[in-house]
Amino acid sequence: MNAMQEKLFLELRQNKEEIEQSLANKNEKDWLTDILKDELGDIEVALRKLKEGNFGQCEISGELLPEKLLTMIPTLRSKRDSDFLKYFWKKSIPLS
Template identity: 65%
Template sequence: MNAMQEKLFLELRQTKEEIENSLQKKQKQSWLTSILKAELADINSAIQKFEEGKFGQCETSGEFIPEDLLKMIPTIKSLKDTEDLEYYYKKPLSSAFL
């Protein structure tokens, strides 16, 4: 695991703990609870990929996801997901990696 991956791993574990604590308090509205549970599932998946040595690999093609994209969204699952991101991103993602 390189330094960037180690940092992301620690951030994911911390975020997981914060979400779990928030869910235990159960003071959140039901719509927020479902969002937190979905985010927690994505975080658990990313942590499992770290443990299996597959973090950063596209689940569809097996290609490696660019590190800059992983830094922004460490729970991204595939390169295809970037197509959905372009809708929300203010400039083309292709320019973000130049």
């Protein structure tokens, strides 16, 4: 694991703990519960990829995703996901 990946690993692990705590403290299911569960699943996949050594690799094509983009959104899974960002992101996305 390189320095950037190690930093992301620590951040993802902390986010995972915070989401798990939020879910544990919820008394009833609401609109946020499903969003938190989805995010938790994405974080768990990213953590597994970091441990296995294939973090940042597109799940569809196998090509590497832009490192700058991964530092902003470490739960990206594919090039296709990053292509959708241009429709929702308010700022320009530096890919190089």
